[in-house]
Amino acid sequence: MKTDHDIKLGVSLYSYQDNYYFKKHDLEGCIAAVAGSGAEGFEIFPESMIPEWPYISDRFIDWFNGIKIRYNLECVCVDHFSDTRMWKNRNLTDDELFERSVLYIKAAAKLGASAIRLLHEEHLGSVNFFNRDYHLVNAEIAERLLPVCAEYNVMMALECHAPTTIDDPCHEPYLEAAERLGLPFVGLQADFSSYEYCVSSADIGMYTRRGGTAELLNFFRDSQREAYFNGRPFVYDDIEPTIEKMKPNEVDRQFLAFHTRRRSSMPASYDVLRDYASKLVYIHGKFYDIDETGQVDNIDYPKVMQALVDGGYKGYICSEFEGNRRMNDAGWCDEIEYVRKHQELMRKCLGR
Amino acid sequence: MYDKHILTDEGCRSVWENGKKVGYAVNLTINYYRGLPLCCVDQISLEVDGQPVDPNTMYLQHQGREYHYPDIFTDDFPTDFYWLFGEKLRVVVRQDGGIDQGRHHVRLTLGTRRSYTPTMIDVCEKVLTFA
Numbered sequence A: 001m002k003t004d005h006d007i008k009l010g011v012s013l014y015s016y017q018d019n020y021y022f023k024k025h026d027l028e029g030c031i032a033a034v035a036g037s038g039a040e041g042f043e044i045f046p047e048s049m050i051p052e053w054p055y056i057s058d059r060f061i062d063w064f065n066g067i068k069i070r071y072n073l074e075c076v077c078v079d080h081f082s083d084t085r086m087w088k089n090r091n092l093t094d095d096e097l098f099e100r101s102v103l104y105i106k107a108a109a110k111l112g113a114s115a116i117r118l119l120h121e122e123h124l125g126s127v128n129f130f131n132r133d134y135h136l137v138n139a140e141i142a143e144r145l146l147p148v149c150a151e152y153n154v155m156m157a158l159e160c161h162a163p164t165t166i167d168d169p170c171h172e173p174y175l176e177a178a179e180r181l182g183l184p185f186v187g188l189q190a191d192f193s194s195y196e197y198c199v200s201s202a203d204i205g206m207y208t209r210r211g212g213t214a215e216l217l218n219f220f221r222d223s224q225r226e227a228y229f230n231g232r233p234f235v236y237d238d239i240e241p242t243i244e245k246m247k248p249n250e251v252d253r254q255f256l257a258f259h260t261r262r263r264s265s266m267p268a269s270y271d272v273l274r275d276y277a278s279k280l281v282y283i284h285g286k287f288y289d290i291d292e293t294g295q296v297d298n299i300d301y302p303k304v305m306q307a308l309v310d311g312g313y314k315g316y317i318c319s320e321f322e323g324n325r326r327m328n329d330a331g332w333c334d335e336i337e338y339v340r341k342h343q344e345l346m347r348k349c350l351g352r
Numbered sequence B: 001m002y003d004k005h006i007l008t009d010e011g012c013r014s015v016w017e018n019g020k021k022v023g024y025a026v027n028l029t030i031n032y033y034r035g036l037p038l039c040c041v042d043q044i045s046l047e048v049d050g051q052p053v054d055p056n057t058m059y060l061q062h063q064g065r066e067y068h069y070p071d072i073f074t075d076d077f078p079t080d081f082y083w084l085f086g087e088k089l090r091v092v093v094r095q096d097g098g099i100d101q102g103r104h105h106v107r108l109t110l111g112t113r114r115s116y117t118p119t120m121i122d123v124c125e126k127v128l129t130f131a
Helices: A013-021 A027-038 A058-071 A092-113 A139-152 A171-182 A201-209 A213-229 A236-245 A250-259 A271-277 A303-311 A335-349 B069-073
Strands: A007-012 A043-044 A076-081 A113-116 A155-160 A188-189 A280-288 A316-320 B014-017 B020-028 B043-049 B056-060 B065-067 B089-094 B104-112 B120-130
Touching: A007 A076, A007 A335, A013 A027, A013 A043, A013 A092, A013 A280, A013 A316, A013 B014, A027 A058, A027 A155, A027 A335, A043 A316, A043 B056, A058 A076, A058 A092, A076 A092, A076 A316, A092 A113, A092 A213, A139 A155, A139 A171, A139 A188, A155 A171, A155 A280, A171 A188, A188 A271, A201 A213, A201 A250, A213 A236, A213 A250, A271 A303, A280 A335, A303 A335, A316 A335, B020 B104, B043 B056, B043 B089, B056 B069, B065 B069
Parallel strands: A007 A043, A007 A316, A043 A076, A076 A113, A113 A155, A155 A188, A188 A280, A280 A316
Antiparallel strands: B014 B020, B020 B089, B043 B104, B056 B065, B056 B089, B104 B120
């Protein structure tokens, strides 16, 4: 359902990946689920739900345009990937990475989407998290893509994903290139992963089923929550002696290694989010689980959404449900119901 | 993610030609949240009833095409032939006599190379009934 609100709500079809993978719904079914949730737009991963990718036919486009009319939805964003390692014998060259990226820009234009989510070099921060010996689309390649974006009128949304934040200096070179060339076709995309104040219960469940100690994992999470609700950073050193007394097993150690990469943590600043809101071009409303009160169980949605309203954000927030991959080892994960509740929560935060 | 589901229980059977069993087939789904070019598959290893399957006897069938498994590792393998998300990749093992009808223990190791993370290797073991 289309509205004239400044902040529009959409759904990333990523949220319904199990429904598609296990063939409960085809692409049209997933799009119908978006419409049913009350959203007015959707984001699509072409390699997941467009079997013809990377060469999309006019016939598909005609069908797709019909679907958008039938469900009164718009296609908001196409997810771009940097398949640098797609060949076995060598990495893609920068020219090849550029060409592959052009495919996504053209696809977005064909699908009627005004943005691509750019999988860029700093997606996971300036730290070389996976010890990569290759790069993704970096600021130089993005600069070469700007004239292509201008030709097709497609924005590159720089996903600012945890551990980065929207004000991380690693995004500056991209924005400077756009400024220098006078081609405003790259902009910041907030991802709510930057605003997580504790581990989600979806993670606790997954690690517990793998053999982790529920008592220890919940103690860790409760300590994070206590710190957040008392307005202080979570400092792992404060609870490490207690954790060690609980004798972590191997699975607990894996959990702790991942979640204590930063010894001290707190969600990114809501004030900065407010100050940047009017400059953001797109947002991923990430979530993993929703508690019995209807709140996302590790992100303070009322505060995040208020910051966006106060800062004058204009654009889409797409639900991005990532609980599926943390829950589906235990059985069917009802993605459609999670997204419905998430849309309801966001509407409530916006006073609708 | 999908590690428990990558070895499906669909279409497990002997493959017949001219009234004789010449092999058997299993069907796999991808261990990732999107489809990948087939050249991004780093490893498909099968063990049936504890015996490793010779990779040279394996053929991959998808979207109306068939590739000898070792061929997907060649440098000039087509890069835009995708293993579609959620779609079955049929693995045919050529083996005279096929497989005995009934239940067999199958162990799959699947490695796929991603664009921005290290190769993900998943193992899935199931007892499957072959027709």
